[in-house]
Amino acid sequence: MKHQQIDQDGQNSDKVIALKEADTRKVNQSRDHVFSKLNNLTLKKLKDQVIVITxxxxxxxxxxxxxxxxxxAKVVVAARNEKALMELVNELREKGHSATLVQADVGREEDVNKIAETAIKEFGHFDTWVNNAGISIFGHAMEVSxxxxxxxxxxxxxxxxxxxKAAVKHFKERGVPSALINVGSLFGDRGTVIQSTYAAAxxxxxxxxESIRMELEKEKVPVSVTLIHPGRIDTPYNEHARSYLNKQPAHRGMIYPPEAVAEAILYSAENPKRDMFIGSQAKALYxxxxxxxxxxxxxxEFIMYRTQHANRPSKPPEDSALYxxxxxxxxxxxxIGWIRSGSMYVKAAKHPIFSTTAAIGIGVAAWAAMKRKK
Structure with a gap:
């Protein structure tokens, strides 16, 4: 009887192991199937997503x-300015949208982890993480402390x-196609003067x-990793910057609206994209x-010294948002300058059929700029 019991237990154990192995194979097959289509990864529509935005x-x-x-989309908004976030969340909720906030300084790892924990606690998960928070310094590299x-x-x-790290950890645990979107800069493709330390960052x-994209691909993690390359954008970025200049930092020349960047970010949340350049300006410089x-x-050297400040005194250092x-x-x-209504280059990236139209638009814009200078 004991031998029969042992044999039966052994058979049961073998069945359990076999079932576990079968389940593991199914998971791996499913993961491999997702990975095999990584370039055509199917991401959720925005209306079905939870999006984290720093x-x-x-x-x-x-x-x-x-x-x-x-x-x-359900949104999780994070920043250091809690009052502004509260007003934003109240605004969105009054319009019937789902939103929650996290006061956080992204320069602190514990704060960033709190963002992820809040998103999971509030909505059960998140589908897209947008690393957008940023600050600049205007000043010569040798002068900046x-x-x-x-x-x-x-x-x-x-x-x-x-x-x-917080986003990928969650995405790996879920195993569901997700998106990580990092906001870079045209100065991340090509160094500049005056914002030299910002360019380095x-x-x-x-x-x-680029590096984590390759590593995640090698690990067969179903995550779309997108790098956003904004050109000069009309935001309070310059007012928030730490200035070592005598004159107030400001963009001069051709400037794109923040809506163009948001459009590229949200398109990448639904459609796997390696890179999204905001404006022909950013792509041309690259x-x-x-x-x-x-x-x-x-x-x-010729252009950037004269196009990164306005003709008014610079704000004192304590007024910056660096600290x-x-x-x-x-x-x-x-x-100051020609603030565009949008980016035809983004339209072209979203819809290849518009590429020709974008090219024509860029040509017309260049011609118009030349006419204005005459």
Whole structure:
């Protein structure tokens, strides 16, 4: 009887092991199937998503949160300015949207983890994570203090690292196709003067994003990793920046609206994209900088010194948002120049059929700019 019992127990154990192995094979087959279609990864529609957005109290993050909610997404907004976030969430809820907030400094890992925990507690999960929070410094690299550079890197680079880790951990646990979207900069593709330390941080973001994309692909993790490359955008970015200049930082020249960046971000939340350039300006600088680096040096030296400030005194250092929250709920800044109504390049990236139209538009824009200079 004992031998029969042992044999029966052994058979039962073998069945359990076999079932577990079968389940594991099914999971792996399912994961491999998802991975095999990674380039055609099927992401949820915005109306079915929970989206986390950092730096959501102003500028690009604020516009993205409002647009995402309007499209039916549940949004989790995070920033240092709790008052602005509360007003934003109340605004969205009054319109019938689902939203929650987290006061957080993305330069602190524990704060970023709190964002993820809040999203899961409130909605059970999240589908897209947007690392958008950022701050700039206007000043020559040799003049900017080490403390200021470290603080800026804490937000612009380490905030992205912490956010990426928190998001990917959750995405791996769920095993559901998801999106990680990191907001870079045209200065992350090509260095610049005056915002040289900011460019260094964004170069780091670009390198980080490309590297983790490859590692996640190798691990067969069903996550779409997108890098956003904004050109010059009309947001309070310049007012929030720490300035070492005598004159107030400001964009001059061709400037794109934050809606164009939000459009690219939300398109990437639904459609796997490697890169999204906001404006031909960003793409052109990337291409010219790669193909003709020395010529680009000279062009940047000629153009950028005169186009990064307004003709008014710079705000004092204590008014910047480098070490504390800046003012909130402002989508636009006080920039000077030709503020576009949108980005035809983004339209082209979303709809290849518009590529020709975008090319024509860029040509017309260049011609118009030349006419104005005459």
């Amino acid at each position: 730096g959501a109290s102003s500028g690009i993050g604020l516009v993205t949160a409002r647009m995402a909610a309007a499209k039916g 080490i403390d200021d550079i470290k603080r800026m890197f804490a937000t612009n680079f380490w905030g992205v690292v912490y956010g990426s 964004k170069f780091s973001v670009h390198g980080w994003t 291409l010219v900088g790669t193909l003709c680096p020395r010529l680009t040096d000279k062009l940047m 504390h929250a800046g003012y909130g709920l402002h989508e636009r800044g006080t920039n």
